[in-house]
Amino acid sequence: MATGELNPNHYQAQRAAKVVQHYLNTRYGSPYRLLGLHRVYSGNAEDVEDSGRKYQLEISVQEIISNMTEKCSAEVLFPRGGQQRSPQVQASCEELLKINTTAQEEALYQQYKMKPSLFSAQNVPDSYGHIDPDTKPFWHLCIVASSFIMLNESSENTLFNVAQVANITQLATENDQLKFDCHVLLHEMVSQEIIHWKLLFIWSPPEGVKVQQMEQLPHCHHCEKPPNTN
Amino acid sequence: MEKSTLGFFVLVLTIVQTSNSLVEGLESTRMYDYTKYHPMDEIYKWMEDVERDNPELVSSAVYGRTFEGKNITLLKFGLQNPEGKEKKVIWMDCGIHAREWIAPAFCQWFVKEIVNSYKTNKKLEQMLQNLDVYVTPVINVDGYMYTWVNTTTRIWRKSRSTPPSGNSCLGVDLNRNFNANWGTVGVSFDSCANTYCGKEAGSEPEATAVMDFVGKMVKQTLCFLTIHSAGQLILLPYGHPQISAPNYDELVSVGKAAAAEMKKLHGMGYTVGTSPQILYPNSGSSRDWARLVGIPFSYTFELRDKGEFSHLLPEDQIKPACEEAYAGALSIITYVHDKTFNSGAIPSAAFSGVAMVMLSSFMVVFLTTGVLL
Numbered sequence: 001m002a003t004g005e006l007n008p009n010h011y012q013a014q015r016a017a018k019v020v021q022h023y024l025n026t027r028y029g030s031p032y033r034l035l036g037l038h039r040v041y042s043g044n045a046e047d048v049e050d051s052g053r054k055y056q057l058e059i060s061v062q063e064i065i066s067n068m069t070e071k072c073s074a075e076v077l078f079p080r081g082g083q084q085r086s087p088q089v090q091a092s093c094e095e096l097l098k099i100n101t102t103a104q105e106e107a108l109y110q111q112y113k114m115k116p117s118l119f120s121a122q123n124v125p126d127s128y129g130h131i132d133p134d135t136k137p138f139w140h141l142c143i144v145a146s147s148f149i150m151l152n153e154s155s156e157n158t159l160f161n162v163a164q165v166a167n168i169t170q171l172a173t174e175n176d177q178l179k180f181d182c183h184v185l186l187h188e189m190v191s192q193e194i195i196h197w198k199l200l201f202i203w204s205p206p207e208g209v210k211v212q213q214m215e216q217l218p219h220c221h222h223c224e225k226p227p228n229t230n
Numbered sequence: 231m232e233k234s235t236l237g238f239f240v241l242v243l244t245i246v247q248t249s250n251s252l253v254e255g256l257e258s259t260r261m262y263d264y265t266k267y268h269p270m271d272e273i274y275k276w277m278e279d280v281e282r283d284n285p286e287l288v289s290s291a292v293y294g295r296t297f298e299g300k301n302i303t304l305l306k307f308g309l310q311n312p313e314g315k316e317k318k319v320i321w322m323d324c325g326i327h328a329r330e331w332i333a334p335a336f337c338q339w340f341v342k343e344i345v346n347s348y349k350t351n352k353k354l355e356q357m358l359q360n361l362d363v364y365v366t367p368v369i370n371v372d373g374y375m376y377t378w379v380n381t382t383t384r385i386w387r388k389s390r391s392t393p394p395s396g397n398s399c400l401g402v403d404l405n406r407n408f409n410a411n412w413g414t415v416g417v418s419f420d421s422c423a424n425t426y427c428g429k430e431a432g433s434e435p436e437a438t439a440v441m442d443f444v445g446k447m448v449k450q451t452l453c454f455l456t457i458h459s460a461g462q463l464i465l466l467p468y469g470h471p472q473i474s475a476p477n478y479d480e481l482v483s484v485g486k487a488a489a490a491e492m493k494k495l496h497g498m499g500y501t502v503g504t505s506p507q508i509l510y511p512n513s514g515s516s517r518d519w520a521r522l523v524g525i526p527f528s529y530t531f532e533l534r535d536k537g538e539f540s541h542l543l544p545e546d547q548i549k550p551a552c553e554e555a556y557a558g559a560l561s562i563i564t565y566v567h568d569k570t571f572n573s574g575a576i577p578s579a580a581f582s583g584v585a586m587v588m589l590s591s592f593m594v595v596f597l598t599t600g601v602l603l
Contacts, residue, residue, distance in 0.1 A: 007507070009501050009503065009507075009508055010503070010507050010508055011507070011508060011509060011510060014508075018537075036536070036537065036538055037536070037537075039499075064538060122381075123381045125539060125542045125544065126381065126542075127267075127377075127378075127381055127384045127542070128266075128267055128542075128544070128545050129539050129542045129543050129544030129545060129547070130544060130545065131544075161537035161538075161540050163385060163540055163541065163542065164384075164385070164542060166381075185385065187385075187540050187541075189461075189509075189510075190510050191418075191423070191424065191425065192387060192403075192424040192425055193423070193424050194385050194424075219422075
């Protein structure tokens, strides 16, 4: 296990930094604010007795709509132990909050809060990588919600990205929160697998994204293993 | 009408018809949209057009059949060597992994650039006189065609072969099936997994097609480039964490020079390193096989992006992604060409032979001791 100073370009620091991206999106993500890992400048890993492995990172993240980048310091603790527990992240990138998205978020919220017909879209992006401009904010919302899953599921042996939103459907507004059902395909880089998840989440400008339910869907419906596999 | 007059008319008609279809052909390759993704039948037709329109530069070869019996076709680019010297070889393949659509798009872009610039670019013309460049736009034809069926098939990665009895899922990860430390790291033996390496090295016709064809010209081959997505990486051999290529330092410096050229175009960073360093360990890759049989320069290009779209790269990024990839590929090709033809250096074949023996010995030690650091 790589310990001490890490090569920032090598996979150990890069995987830990990706976890920070997912964490930041759960905290700051919105239909008009979505973060991507930009660069890793330095990294350090150490074993923490009885806890796990702790990474200290200097990274920069980029907000993908405005292209603004910000340097952040972050700490990621991957827990040790039998039980699958999610990594603990500490990071602050306060500058990113200064990207003013209030007006757009409010407009979107008002537009869809009372709409008679609920928003729905499939295959975002489509096979050609295309996304309808009206669909983009909802694509962002589903990615933010998926970040809760990607954060929970991450370990030192994984690297998650959202491959595609198979379906995002708006449900009836609940307690002034827009509510959505999202079927998302996650790409896990190390295994190269596509993992299906279904999410129920709510959003409003003041509250941000909150996931109510998440469920992993079966890996491959038509791949039932025969009884006598070696 | 006299026979000779009739004959003359037939001759004229034939000439007119031939030049009409030539003009049509030229129009069709000029009108081909390189900034869109194309299904396989369009790619096959395009290859025919390119060959027909540029007979002095291009020839094609079918060097294998996929599991489902489709042609695995390459285009060969080269000009006559003015001194009749033996040509050296550059190999490029795209589309080993079905869902990585930007890769075949890049192979087509690469061909377009060569065809459109070789007459006016003196350096390129010189290189084509010394080199034969083999380009396979799509190796995994079955998989690629499957990704075009509907949106649920778009993210398929593997080939489409039926599994050995007792196994339930289709397809093999072709980039784990090559005869290079096969089945040792970064693979699954579960046929349902996306890194399933097959029942043995070279079990897949797509992989053996490459190994057989390139295997016949290993001594002349300077460079083996295999194009994938995504991640923005330039990977050098080997995929095994304990095995280093004998020319590691040079592979790194040539790779870094390529990455620097790529960054100049659109500011995109490409990280250079071995797969176990910057991505993950793996075995049975085509890149590793090429280096192991003695091809001195072997790289995997992982093109755009870094996770926003991953394999579903938007068509409006095809042009910039291909421009930077072309700069990178050309940088490496130019280096290996100039090293071989302009410096009069010792040919690398003998050196690689020694390296291969050393590597085999190392592998024996490794396998016997089974030590994994």
